[in-house]
Amino acid sequence: MWTRVLDLEEVGIEDDFMELGGDSLAANELLTLVGEKLGVSLPSSALVDSPTLGAFARTVSLAQQAGPRHPTVVPLRTTGSRPPLFCFAGAGALALGFHSLARRLGDDQPVYAFQAHGLERRGFPDWSVEKTARRHLEIIRIIAPRGPYLLAGHSLGGLIAMEIAQQLAAAGDEVGFLSIMDTYMPSSLRITPGEEDGAAPAADTANGAGAPVTPGGAQEHARTYRHRLTRFTQRLLPEQRANFTNIATLKKMVQIPLTGVVQFGGMEQFDVFFNHGRLLERFYRPQPWAGRTLVYRSAENPDSEDAWSAFLTGSHDTHYVPCEHFYLLREPHVIKISEHFQAEIDRVVAEQAARR
Structure with a gap:
């Protein structure tokens, strides 16, 4: 095998x-x-x-x-005296993808990686970046009740990491640094104002982007899920509108509402969660982030080199990685990335020690 x-x-x-x-x-x-x-x-x-x-x-x-x-978090290393690094996988990807990075960071660096709810076990998925961030943040606060928080996300995970950083900052917590790893600009930025109206159900609006999740039980989950099923038939991914009669497109439409609830076999599970993730990024609008940020771009990244600059108002560096999108976290490319991360974490630890 x-x-x-x-x-x-x-x-x-x-x-x-x-x-x-x-x-x-x-x-x-x-x-x-x-x-x-x-x-x-x-x-x-x-x-x-x-x-x-x-x-x-x-x-x-x-x-x-x-x-x-645990269905959403994989402890890649639990030992070490340094602040934990929290990593977030892209659409359909396993948290395991950060394993090589974790090993490169050394034995003294705790690393925890997160993946989508329902990816490996059946469960209601999160239908927005904000809700995904809130779910992960609940676990993060158990692992590390206090900052500084170190966050990194690949692909869709970059948007999730950015949203978690925003929610932490809104709560008065310190974010040591954020890394956006080959995260494309969300297509939500190209949605017209008319399309944006009603993008989120009433339950989302009530909670607000940075509000804590309130326990609503199975009825709340089911109500939100039914709302999403109904809305899905009315809102399609941009490229699907021209291919409505295409068999592959119709199959995709049928499968996405079943994300997490039905366990598909093999790579089909990845495909379903990948398409689910594309819906999440379509409806997400990032807010300006003033903290320290590392941006990585692969050879496949379609955005301009300074695309994220409008949203990164604090200190940030952009690094080009000569590889395909899904190879960014693999050897040998992860070697240089791990060196950057170690330097940033050293800075955060030094600043923390100076305040004591």
Whole structure:
């Protein structure tokens, strides 16, 4: 199974999945194969805890005795004296994708990565960037009750990280730095004012962008979900309007409202959450951010080099990474990124120590 998903002829028992070129997509395919061939359901964190072939084989053997894992957060490293780094995966991507970055940051750096609710276990998904941010922030505050907070997001995760930074700042908390990693400008910025009206249901408006989530139980979830189902038939992704009769488009329309509620097989699960994420970014309008920010752009990024400058009013650096969008977090590209992150975290730690 490892040789298949990694496209290798052979793998040694002590070989490491990530070091062999494994990424979020390969991990997803591997876990699907394990489920189909061996009847064992494993979370993506299994590859964090058991990164070598031998260790992973033992994990599979003991899977029936394994305890439940958190559905949205994967602890990539829990030890270390430095402020934790919180990472946010893109649409459809597993939190495991940040594993190589976490390993490059050293043993003293705690790292936690987040993925979409419902991606690996059934559950009502979040239908806005703001709600996704609030869900993750509840967990972040348990892990780290106080700042400074270190945030990084890849692709759609960059918008989520930016929104979490805004919510933290609004609550008076310190954000040490934010990193937007090959996050494209949201298409919401191209929606006309007429289209924007009614973009969010009444339940969202009542809560507000930065308000805490109020426990409404199953009825509130179901009401919001029904509202989204109805609105989805009226609001399509821009490119779908011209392809309404296309079979692939119609399939996409049917699947997206079922995101998280129905578990699709293999890469189809990634596709469904990827399209769900595109809806989230379409309706999100970022606000100016005055904190320290690192911006990364891949060779596939369609935006202008200074596209984010209008929203980043504080100190920010933009770095070009010569790779494809999904390869940004892979070796060897992650080496330079980890060096930048270490320098920023060193700065945050020094400033924190100077205030004591």
